[in-house]
Amino acid sequence: MARRANKEIGDLICATKEGVQGLSIMVEVQSLSKGYGALLAVDDVSFAVKQGEIFGFLGPNGAGKTTCLEMMEGLRKPDSGKVLIKNIPVWPEPGKIKKIIGVQFQSSAFYEELTVQEILQLFAAMHGGKLALPELDALLEMGGLSEKRRAYTGTLSGGQKQRLALMTALVNKPEVIFLDEPTTGLDPQARRRSWDVIKELQTSGKTIILTSHYMEEAEYLCDRVAIIDYGKIVALDEPKKLIDKLGEKTKISFTSSRPLDGALALLPGAEVVKARSGEGQVLLAQDQGQAIAALLEAARKEGVTIKNLQVSVPNLEDVFLALTGKELRD
Amino acid sequence: MAFIALILANTRMQLRNRSSLFWHFAFPLLFMVLFGLIFGRGQGTLNIGLVSTGSAWEEHFRSALSQVEGVNFTAGEQNLLLEELKDGNLHVVAAFGPSAAGQMVEVELFYDPGEMLAGSTALAMVKGTLDGIARVVQQVPPLFSIKETGLAAEGLTFMSFLLPGVIGMSVMFSALFGTAYPLVMEREKGILRQIKLTSVKTAVFLSAKAVGMTIIAFLQAGIIITIGVLLFDVRIKGSLAAAALVVLLGALMMVALGLVVSGTARRVESVDSIANVIAMPMMFLAGTFFPIETAPGWLQSAAAVLPLTYFNNALREVLVRGEMLSGVLSPLGAMALWTLVFVALAAHLFRWEAAKNQNGRPSQAAKK
Numbered sequence: 001m002a003r004r005a006n007k008e009i010g011d012l013i014c015a016t017k018e019g020v021q022g023l024s025i026m027v028e029v030q031s032l033s034k035g036y037g038a039l040l041a042v043d044d045v046s047f048a049v050k051q052g053e054i055f056g057f058l059g060p061n062g063a064g065k066t067t068c069l070e071m072m073e074g075l076r077k078p079d080s081g082k083v084l085i086k087n088i089p090v091w092p093e094p095g096k097i098k099k100i101i102g103v104q105f106q107s108s109a110f111y112e113e114l115t116v117q118e119i120l121q122l123f124a125a126m127h128g129g130k131l132a133l134p135e136l137d138a139l140l141e142m143g144g145l146s147e148k149r150r151a152y153t154g155t156l157s158g159g160q161k162q163r164l165a166l167m168t169a170l171v172n173k174p175e176v177i178f179l180d181e182p183t184t185g186l187d188p189q190a191r192r193r194s195w196d197v198i199k200e201l202q203t204s205g206k207t208i209i210l211t212s213h214y215m216e217e218a219e220y221l222c223d224r225v226a227i228i229d230y231g232k233i234v235a236l237d238e239p240k241k242l243i244d245k246l247g248e249k250t251k252i253s254f255t256s257s258r259p260l261d262g263a264l265a266l267l268p269g270a271e272v273v274k275a276r277s278g279e280g281q282v283l284l285a286q287d288q289g290q291a292i293a294a295l296l297e298a299a300r301k302e303g304v305t306i307k308n309l310q311v312s313v314p315n316l317e318d319v320f321l322a323l324t325g326k327e328l329r330d
Numbered sequence: 331m332a333f334i335a336l337i338l339a340n341t342r343m344q345l346r347n348r349s350s351l352f353w354h355f356a357f358p359l360l361f362m363v364l365f366g367l368i369f370g371r372g373q374g375t376l377n378i379g380l381v382s383t384g385s386a387w388e389e390h391f392r393s394a395l396s397q398v399e400g401v402n403f404t405a406g407e408q409n410l411l412l413e414e415l416k417d418g419n420l421h422v423v424a425a426f427g428p429s430a431a432g433q434m435v436e437v438e439l440f441y442d443p444g445e446m447l448a449g450s451t452a453l454a455m456v457k458g459t460l461d462g463i464a465r466v467v468q469q470v471p472p473l474f475s476i477k478e479t480g481l482a483a484e485g486l487t488f489m490s491f492l493l494p495g496v497i498g499m500s501v502m503f504s505a506l507f508g509t510a511y512p513l514v515m516e517r518e519k520g521i522l523r524q525i526k527l528t529s530v531k532t533a534v535f536l537s538a539k540a541v542g543m544t545i546i547a548f549l550q551a552g553i554i555i556t557i558g559v560l561l562f563d564v565r566i567k568g569s570l571a572a573a574a575l576v577v578l579l580g581a582l583m584m585v586a587l588g589l590v591v592s593g594t595a596r597r598v599e600s601v602d603s604i605a606n607v608i609a610m611p612m613m614f615l616a617g618t619f620f621p622i623e624t625a626p627g628w629l630q631s632a633a634a635v636l637p638l639t640y641f642n643n644a645l646r647e648v649l650v651r652g653e654m655l656s657g658v659l660s661p662l663g664a665m666a667l668w669t670l671v672f673v674a675l676a677a678h679l680f681r682w683e684a685a686k687n688q689n690g691r692p693s694q695a696a697k698k
Contacts, residue, residue, distance in 0.1 A: 075523065075683075095529075103527050109519035113343040125335030126528035126535075152346075168524070 026051040026176055026207040027072065032081035034067055041067045043231035044081070049209060051175075054202050056222035057211040058320065064231040065211040066106065066180055072209070073103050073178055085176055099127070102174035106181045108165035112154030116145050116164055119153055120171055127172035142197060143167040159190025166197060177201060179210040183217060195221055215316040225316070229324045242319045250288040251318050254309040255280045256299065263298035267291055273321050282321060284314065332530045336538030341545060343512075350508060354546050358500035358554055362493070365619075366562045369488045375400045376452045377420045379411035385426035387435060387463070394459050401455075415440055421452035489562040494645035495618035497554050501547045501577065502584050502638055506609055508543050509588025510601050518598055518684050526682040536680075540585040547581035548574065555649075567652030575655065576648055579665045580641040586672030587637065593679025612638045640664045 027049040034042040042064045049055040057065040070076035072083050074094025083090040085097045110119050120139060124131035131139075140146045143163040148156065156164060162182060169177055182198065183191040191214075198221055202208060212218050218225045219239045227235040227242075235242055252270070260281065264272045270283045270291040285291035288311055299306045344350050378395065380388060382405050395401050404411065404420060414420045427436030439456060441449045465472065516522045525535060551573070558564035591608065595601045615622060615629070616638035622630060633639055644661040647653035655662070 073527065075526070098527060098529050101527075103524075105520055105523065107520060108524075109521050111339065111343055111516075111521065113346040114339060118339065118342070122335055122339045123524075123528060125332045126525060126530040128332060128529045130331070172528070 024051045025049070026053075026086060027055075027209065028082075028084040029068075029072065030082040030084075032068065032071055032083065033079050034064075034071060034076065035079055040231050042071070042078075045228075045231070045233055046081075047226055047233065047236060049207060051207050052202065052205055053223045054198065054208045054210065054221050056218045056225040057209070057228055058213065058215070058218050058225050058316070059211075059228035060213060063228045065228055067231075068228070069178055069180055069209070069211060073101060074098070099172060100175045102169035102172060102177045104162075104165045104169045104177070104179045104182060106184065108161055108168075110153035110161070110164065110168075112152060115150050115152055116140070116156070117149040119164065120167060123168050124171040129172065131171060139167045139170060142200060144193060144197075157190070159186050159193060162186060162190070162194060163197060166194070170201075174206070176207045176209065179208065181211055181213070183212070183214065191217070215320070219316050227320055227323055234323045235319065239316050243314055243316060246284060246314050246319060246322060247286070249284040249286060249314060250291075251312045251314045252283040252285055252288065252291060252295070252310070253280055253312070254295075255307045257305045257307075258302070260295075260298060260302065260304055263302055264295075267294045267298065270294070271322075273318070273325070280308070282318070284318065284322065332528075333534050333538055336530070336535060337541050337545075340539055340542035344508065344542060344546060353507065354500075354504045354550060355553060357503075358496055358550055359557060361496055361500075362554055362557050363561070365492055365496070366489055369492070375402050376422075376455065377402045377404065378452060378456065379403075379414060379420040379423035380405045381408040381411055381423065381425035382406060383426055383428075385429060385435070387426045387429065387437075390463050391424070391426070391459065394463055395455070398455065398459075412440060415442060418442070421449050422456050424456055487563070489558060490564045490650045491646070492619060493554060493558040493562075493564050494649050495616075495642050497551045497577065497649075498580065498616065498638055498642040498645055499613050499618045500550045500554065501581050502609060502612070502641070504546055504550065505543045505581050505584030506588045506591065506605050507601070508546065509539060509585045510591040510595065510605055511598065513539070513589070513592040514595050514601050515598050517592075517681065520684070522682045532680065532682075536589065540582060543585045543588075544578055544581040547577050551577045564650070567650055568648040568654075572648045572655045573645060576641070576644045576658070576662070579662060579669070580645070583637055583641065583665050583669040583672065586669050586676060589676035590672050590679060593676055593681065596685055612636050615639070616642050618642060635664070637665065637668045640668070 025048045029048070030046050032042055032045045033040065045064075045068060047055075057068065059065050067076060071078045072085070072090065074090050074097055077091060086100055088096055088100075090097055111122075114122065117136060117140065120136060121131050137146070140149050143166065145160060145164060145167065148160060153161070153164065166179070166182065169179075179198070183194050186194065195217070198208060198210070210221070222239060224236065224238050225242065226233045235245075237245070249271075264270075264281070264283070267283070267285075268290060269287045270285040273282045273284055283291060283295070292309075292311070296306065344354070378401060380392065380403055382388070388405075392403060396403070404414065408423070408425055411420060411423045415423050421441065423440040425438040425440075427438070429435045437460060439453060441453050443449065464470075513522075516525075555564075555566060555570075559566060587608070588605075591601060591605050595604050615625075615633035616636050617633070618638070622633055625633070640661040644658040644665070647658050647661075648655070
């Protein structure tokens with residue numbers, strides 16, 4: 001499986017490079033690697049992001065998403081490889097790109113004794129500028145924080161804090177915005193709201209690079225996603241195309257009282273992507289009717305009860321499962 | 331621009347934080363008032379017990395001592411008086427032996443060596459009184475004409491001695507903790523990383539903190555001096571401008587020391603212990619509350635070079651002894667030297683980011 005994925009990814013990167021030719025490339029990453037001791041956290045990663053694109057890094061915890069992002073932001077020095085933002089090399093002088101990037105970290109903390117607008121003004125000043133009142137108003141409006149402008153940051157909800165972090169990343173009017181898991185830990189409503197803000201940023205011409213382990217987030221927001229596992233990009237394309245690559249397959253998922261491993265492997269026209277019984281089992285079938293009939297027949301023979309049988313159209317989650325044999329959220 | 335904004339933000343945060351307000355201002359105030367109530371009004375009364383033995387000298391003794399202000403007499407049986415002494419109600423108990431012609435009168439004096447100050451004062455007073463009685467009776471003309479001029483008459487009361495020490499101590503604690511604690515917390519929470527991504531220079535960011543702490547140091551000194559002058563009759567003899575310069579240098583020195591602590595402490599929890607290990611012994615050894623002249627020589631030599639010692643001494647000389655700046659150049663120079671040492675160390679130790687574990691993620695403690 002992994003070998004197949006690696007071959008595919010080679011093709012994908014080539015295809016992508018052709019695809020972006022002629023368009024203005026905002027961020028270019030070439031053979032980026034970073035190790036911690038024996039562990040290779042980012043392993044020879046290359047890709048390019050076009051101006052105005054929302055580019056997503058998808059992968060489970062510890063896949064190397066954050067490390068990759070930090071090397072692009074100038075916070076972590078790569079062992080080898082290159083990052084160019086607007087054709088400016090990030091290393092060895094990361095100070096040069098400070099004016100054109102904005103960063104929202106995974107967990108955001110603020111000075112709790114300052115108010116929302118004081119935080120924005122302070123960060124604008126630290127970037128060497130001044131936030132004029134209309135600009136401040138516009139930022140607060142965009143972040144849905146107008147009513148909270150005089151509230152101490154310590155009193156904000158999780159979603160408000162995340163949006164304030166995003167607004168803080170915007171005070172220097174960056175061209176490229178990095179968002180590390182922008183909606184992790186938020187309730188669905190707050191997540192929706194953050195998505196709207198991110199889409200709005202794209203409309204205003206910003207280039208956005210984000211990490212996520214939410215599939216629906218990637219499908220909704222990203223123009224292209226890179227699926228990353230063990231520090232390597234295992235797939236890179238538009239979300240829809242990645243799903244299409246699974247072919248005209250149907251996803252069949254169910255739980256069983258006992259594992260059906262042996263029988264599943266023999267099912268005609270179905271590919272097992274996940275066979276652990278406790279967490280549900282997943283098949284990708286060419287012919288759903290044939291596969292389901294065969295599955296039920298096998299279950300009857302083995303005396304196994306099948307529950308929660310579901311037939312659905314595959315999504316990005318299944319792409320990930322098919323490529324890595326793992327689920328995004330463990 | 332960024333500098334001013336940071337100073338403003340820092341000052342705002344300090345003033346909005348109740349616990350830092352308490353430590354900066356209420357704590358030194360409390361210190362001054364408590365010390366003033368305990369020590370500010372002199373020695374209090376001396377209680378002397380006189381064992382009734384029927385000796386003729388008792389009346390002489392009593393009338394001689396009763397001329398001294400603040401002496402209380404209690405007469406009674408020896409056993410009862412000694413119990414009182416042990417209970418701490420009496421400072422000295424005197425018992426006159428029988429008097430026979432041509433022989434010395436034996437006087438037995440009991441005191442409690444644990445009652446250092448009042449006990450020895452009372453003992454000396456009783457001895458002096460006995461000498462005086464002897465001289466009068468034997469008609470020996472006094473050899474010395476003693477004119478007493480207490481230091482207190484010049485305004486250097488205990489509170490005058492204490493006041494610069496309280497300023498030194500308060501500035502030390504505030505600047506040390508007020509620098510180290512927020513900085514380590516900001517690093518742990520990731521606020522410093524955010525700031526690292528802005529264009530602000532490290533030196534500018536840290537200088538703004540130093541300016542904020544200096545403003546607080548000036549406020550502290552102002553409050554302590556006002557309380558001392560208004561409530562405890564402390565007389566400020568030196569120039570306030572010179573004192574301000576000493577406070578400025580002292581605050582900068584302690585901020586620099588706070589930066590060293592913040593560079594050493596990996597987590598917020600360790601700031602307390604590291605800073606206290608530095609500050610507590612320094613507070614006692616630097617002559618904050620009392621001179622340490624009775625300490626062994628090596629300890630005195632060590633204490634003499636402590637940063638706070640220079641700070642306290644310079645401030646005391648200028649503020650209550652009326653010394654000019656030219657008279658405290660050597661402690662000021664030593665403070666400048668310490669500041670440079672601390673700044674160099676801090677520059678070496680400063681980190682924007684929290685320590686990472688092996689896979690490059692912030693440690694659990696740092697995450698939340």
